[in-house]
Amino acid sequence: MLSIGDFAKHAGLSVRMLRHYDQLGLLTPHAVDPVTGYRSYSATQFPRVNRLVALKDLGFALDQVGRILDGGVGAEELRGMLRLREAQLAEQITADQQRLTGVAARLRAIEREGTMSEHEFLIKPLPAGSLAQVRDRVESMEEIGPMVGSLFERLGELMGAAGLRPAGPATASYTPLEAGGVDISVGWPTSAGSATAASGGLELVDLPAVEQALTLVHHGPMDDIGAAWQALETEVERRGLATSGPGRELYLETPFQDPTGWVTELQQPVA
Known part of the structure; x- marks a missing residue:
């Protein structure tokens, strides 16, 4: 037999909680001294207390826990x-x-x-090129981060299966949709033209040259990329320009273990 203190220690509970469960009829002591009132427990009660705590942590109310325990629940x-x-x-x-x-x-x-502002803005042309890309859609901006990572994983697998190699830094673009949500495309430049066969959601597209884009280089983790985009769009407006296509992110440096070392160029086509 175990004292209430020893049983509480091995069950991972407080003595107060054991007394509470006793009052509710969920875990009755194996014996109670009629003179001192001391409660004693048996090691055979550990399975019940384990199920009791597990069910409570699952979100069941204590009255529901009692009914489930009394009805029997298998391991x-x-x-x-x-x-x-x-x-x-x-x-x-x-x-x-x-x-x-x-x-x-x-x-x-x-x-x-x-x-x-700590940003330096530059207007420059963007060259044409071929891009191997995959796309998907999210319903909210909060979903973009996790989605981008999974898209790049898929892109790498599909490019490997197609025998394609990256020919430059990775890129991503985001297009808000009229019906709601955001269309995301991620890609790597490739020497293959759009006539090359693609499958499994891999697209091979020819990107046209952009006459001019307002750009800035963001140093640091992607957590702050939203503020950098706000700064870029503010500068577009300040200069009296208008956006003329979806913005792109060009990932110049992406040290895997050090998000603070990322270097990303933001490119917004303007007219």
Whole structure:
């Protein structure tokens, strides 16, 4: 037999919580001393307490937990429920982390308001070229970051299967759609022309030359790329120019382990 303190320690709970479960009839002590009132527990009760805590962590109310426990729940069924909940929690953590990163980027942009811009703008032509690309669509701007990474993975696989090699820095462009959402395309320059066969969603396109584009070079992580685009579009307006096509991002340097070392050129065609 185990004292309430020892059972609580091995069950990963507090003594107070064990007493609470006892009051609710969810986990009754194996024995109670009639004189002292001391509760004692048996090691055979560990399976029940493990299921109790697991079900509570799955989001079930304690009255629901009691009904499920009394009705019997097998280890395999509980394992499946836990795996599902684990996946849901992981997805929620990822989404919350993305929102937190976005909030931090917005705060940095707000803090820079009214200060002298650190960006250097340059108007230059963009040359024509051939591009191997894949595309997809997202419903909101928050989905762009994760989507871009998966698109580049797909692009690399498809280019390898087609025997194509990158012939320059990677690029991405984003086109807002009238019906909502954003069309994303990512690509690598390639020496192959558009007549080369492509499959599996791989597109081979010939990019026309752009007479002039307003550009800036962004140094640092992609978390702050939104503020850089705002600065570029503000400069377009300040110069009395008009955009004449979707903007592009050209990834000049992308050290995998160091997001702060990224160098990205933003290119906005203008007229």
